[in-house]
Amino acid sequence: ATPRVKLGGLEPHAENILRSRRLIFVACGTSYHACLAARQVVEELTRVPVALELASDLLDRQAPLYRDDTCFFVSQSGETADTLNALQYAKRRGSLCVGITNTVGSSISRETACGVHVNAGVEIGVASTKAYTCQILVIVMIALKLSEDSISKGKRRNEIMRDLLRLPSMMRRVLREEGVIKNLARELAQETSLLAFGRGYNYATALELALKVKELSYMHSEGILAGELKHGPLALIDETMPAVVVATNDALREKMWSTIQQLLARKGRLVLLVSKGDDDILNYFNGEENDGRARIITVDTVCDCLQPILNIVPFQLLSYHLTVLRGFNVDQPRNLAKSVTVE
Template sequence: MCGIVGYVGSRDGVPIVLEGLQRLEYRGYDSGGIAVAGASALRVHKAKGRIADLKSSLPKRIKGSPAIGHTRWATHGAPTDVNAHPHVDFSERFAVVHNGIIENAPQIKARLEADGITPVSETDTELVAHLIGQAAADHEDPVEALRSALSHVEGAYGLAVVDAQHPDRIMVARLGSPIVLGLGDREMYVASDVGAIVRHTKQVVHLEDGEIALLEADGFTTSTLDARPVQKISERVDFDAEDFDMGEHQHFLRKEIGEQPEAVERTISGRLDERFSTIKLGGLNLHPNELRSFKRVYILGCGSAYYSGEVGAQLIEELARIPATAEAASEFRYRNPVIDPDGLYIAVSQSGETADTLAAVEELTRKGARVLGVVNQVGSAIARATDGGIYIHAGPEVSVASSKSFTSTCVAFAMLAVHLGRIRDLSPADGDRLITALRELPAKIAAVLEQEEKIIEAAGWLSQFENAMFIGRVRGWPIAREAAQKIKEVAYMHAEAYQSAELKHGPLALIDAQMPVVAVVPDDELHEKQRSTLHEIRARSGPILAISHHELPTELAERTIVVPRTEPELEPILLNIPLQLLAYHAAKALDRDIDKPRNLAKSVTVE
């Protein structure tokens, strides 16, 4: 949940690192720092706050190469100058930046203090720096010192280390937290996310868990923690630096909501098979006979990925007639689940690095389950750890709140459901119907976006309240959950989501004139029952904003946002779009920090 950037080469690395940190600020933004190794001395500068604060306070003497930097989202210790990375060992020879959590930090700290080393910060990262410093007394090769230090560490880490005695290299290591190497022309880069370095190189190498790399200007070498050499093959990234720019928009979230027609177009591109009325998903790496053999589907994700999994589970049950459920990955492995030998497990993650979801994948793999991934980031940890899957190709998503990746993931599940259904009992006519609807989705999303002025007015009205309730039934239920999360994330409004029919079983006690209700009310088989729920709310003076396929009468809802019709199975995808804009404009009306909401970070790479 933090950002790492490093550079080694003939140029001044400081501007390169600072630029990369700004691109990673969505991953952590409560403090930052930079370290340069040169002339047998380290130069380190750290500052609480955003990267802009770090840049404005940076001394002119901080320049050169190699350089490493970090933008932090606090886990151990408050966001302060002292707790900011990089951290330096007791000999002031090594500087370390670190993503992840050291689980045996108390034991390491006790050991260091027994050896007369007193940490100055509250962080677990500083302890790693001291371990490297201690190990260097016994190992002339600093890579061996790093390897020795890490043998005492339990937990997750992505590390970059510079050494004042070797000011021509960067050492990096990975275990459970992403690290990518960038290959340049007699220069090398390291980052926790390729977006930080894509302006400088498109050739990258992903480190695997348990690997160490030594970077020098003219290349790199990789090995395992037990010193076995590893050969790596570089990959080319498929997006540009401009994808990480805000362009004409005030916030990345609004830009990314507006990019959804193009994102969905990429998700479906090349996958709609009109000839056989089905979907082509070669990345599943499963023969149709294998897919027919699964008796149940289990979907795991966190946050918005979990809610998209709920949409997916409904689609799979409805179209493929396979029992399917979605569950929070953060809970899955801790409840000692019974692994279904006839089940297909699907892990969902925009970043492909979500720690809780990755841990669930590893637990499933250990127990012999078949696991697929639905991810956005090519080459990510979950993509590499699963047996196959679907890349959603939504493009880079910078804002902490998910928008286009949520929508594209729902589209990916719709395609998977059609694919599974056509292998089973879904008719060619239904396959054709859904393929046509999928092809029309981008234009219909664009039509929803054109209603922004009406949504702005509704958001201004909603932002006057302190609380809100979101309701939906069946297909609308996961959309209500996702919408409630969005309004909490970016507008800091207290919001809850309930199944519409459950209001009368308790939550109806909360309804009064100060409890607005946002109701997802499609024109489906449950529409009349939904109207009954709206009458119950209005009878208790509850104000209602409806998301529906036609304008509701004012006795049911003061405001209605009308969404174009599509095939019933795909309606949740369109119903969610105005709710994204609603959260965005409510946050804007309340003057929130929309792209970097307090206490949150984009890629949750710690448990």
């Protein structure tokens, strides 16, 4: 029997959502990165164009929304001021509004026509970690739900659902690598800057790891789409600049390998996230001439659209250890609030 995705909160509106002209995901901060991580699989399975909007920017632009648009409002707390204002804006324009929150009875869950509860449990630290991975998961599940009548997508859907069940054990294995990550944090603790590169499903990983590093350890860090390397960022690379590259094994691995080569040629200090068993990369950096030119973290390979869920975990741990080593409070970074209820 094929596993099925059950999302009771979406059931009554699933057909309307699928008939939309556009699916628009509206969020801020880490929640926006979760939307970015899941965007490709939503496009692929539903075949409906997907737009991403930072809530504050949607409002600043007074962007056009229509009655045949479906807007998803993603917020851990369900109280984020900008996202809530964008929701009111979308309702006035007649769009179907769907909530994705981690808080039952929150403003966004009350004000939307339907929605999905993320069910990650209460998140106490200001920086979002488990809510992020669960938000990606929920958006992938929404894509699976919306495409359940598609015959052509059947094989792909089954692969994703099979791998969903394998995720918990893989995540436990990542958590066991904490020693490696702690050592890496020691090497990076005195740095002033960090660049992170990713593309495809892992562009979001690069952005999110950079956000975690900056919001917790107060180190300047920037997530960059690897395809943009030659359009400016390459100028920053020298033997002093730490560069994290998310290069796990997917359809874009060859392109990421080319990015690694370009960074090596400029003597960049590399930190690589690669798939276990990716012998080409592992052997290259264990060989005589390149030994020690990169710090390597390995993770299991899972279905491409679920890989970002695994890939962020080592960097959440890295941010944690960097913050402790630098002497700051991991749970309550300065100037920030858990729930951003003011504009």
